[in-house]
Amino acid sequence: MRNFLIAGNWKMNCGISATTELLNGIKEITTSLPKGVDGLVCPPSISLHAAANVLQGIEGLSLGAQNVHFEDNGAYTGEISTQMLNEIGCEYVILGHSERREYFGETDKIVNAKVLKSLDDDLKIVICVGESLKERKADEHKLRVRKQIQAALTAVEEKDAAKVVIAYEPIWAIGTGETATPDQAQEMHKMIRSVLEGVFSQKKAEKIRILYGGSMKPHNAEELLQQPDVDGGLIGGASLKADSFTEIIDIADQLSS
Ligand code: PEP
Numbered sequence: 545m546r547n548f549l550i551a552g553n554w555k556m557n558c559g560i561s562a563t564t565e566l567l568n569g570i571k572e573i574t575t576s577l578p579k580g581v582d583g584l585v586c587p588p589s590i591s592l593h594a595a596a597n598v599l600q601g602i603e604g605l606s607l608g609a610q611n612v613h614f615e616d617n618g619a620y621t622g623e624i625s626t627q628m629l630n631e632i633g634c635e636y637v638i639l640g641h642s643e644r645r646e647y648f649g650e651t652d653k654i655v656n657a658k659v660l661k662s663l664d665d666d667l668k669i670v671i672c673v674g675e676s677l678k679e680r681k682a683d684e685h686k687l688r689v690r691k692q693i694q695a696a697l698t699a700v701e702e703k704d705a706a707k708v709v710i711a712y713e714p715i716w717a718i719g720t721g722e723t724a725t726p727d728q729a730q731e732m733h734k735m736i737r738s739v740l741e742g743v744f745s746q747k748k749a750e751k752i753r754i755l756y757g758g759s760m761k762p763h764n765a766e767e768l769l770q771q772p773d774v775d776g777g778l779i780g781g782a783s784l785k786a787d788s789f790t791e792i793i794d795i796a797d798q799l800s801s
Pocket of ligand 1: 553713717718719720721757758759760778779780781782
């Protein structure tokens with residue numbers, strides 16, 4: 545019922561030539577993603593234009609940005625706007641990644657402003673949420689994630705539910721090689737869906753994709769994607785190689801058919 549979404553967050557990797565090379569590598573493996581899987585790549589903003597050109601030759605693989613500002617334009621040195629993303633051909637934007645929250649001071653309030661602006665300008669959004677190791681050890685992980693989602697979705701209208709994707713990314717699993725167990729992931733994803741049911745109607749919440757992120761690789765993707773509320777992955781390291789990224793897409797395809 546929910547198509548898998550396999551999304552690559554390239555972070556601060558791949559300038560224009562590396563972006564073209566990586567996407568051409570994917571194109572050599574496949575020019576059309578399987579029907580049951582939607583793909584997404586999110587290169588750095590400087591490489592979005594080059595990526596858009598190559599992506600024209602890969603059906604089912606969309607383009608996304610890693611961040612956006614909440615104002616239309618003006619004196620915001622170093623920032624990019626939703627309209628710029630629209631113009632370049634971005635369909636998605638990642639918002640509230642833990643690295644943005646930790647290194648760039650993004651608060652729940654800022655994330656919410658970016659959510660509202662992006663939806664207004666017709667971008668699909670991948671809202672990242674997740675707890676620290678300290679919060680998990682203190683058994684505060686569910687509360688933390690619930691609050692992040694409620695804050696991010698404040699004032700979001702029911703009509704925009706279809707443009708929302710949530711990525712559950714335990715901070716202790718990002719780039720560490722450690723993953724949540726399938727049971728831990730399912731437990732959180734189920735809780736996230738119940739939070740979404742409090743924000744939107746149950747029917748809409750059922751359709752929202754909840755991705756798992758945190759050291760997802762070809763060797764652990766199957767057990768995570770098998771969980772009933774895990775609808776895809778937000779993938780960092782393993783999305784930087786054409787073969788590992790397409791391998792995860794193939795695993796999702798096998799599970800969807
Ligand atoms: C991420 O940064 O969103 C991420 C999940 O990274 P990694 O897969 O490298 O842990």
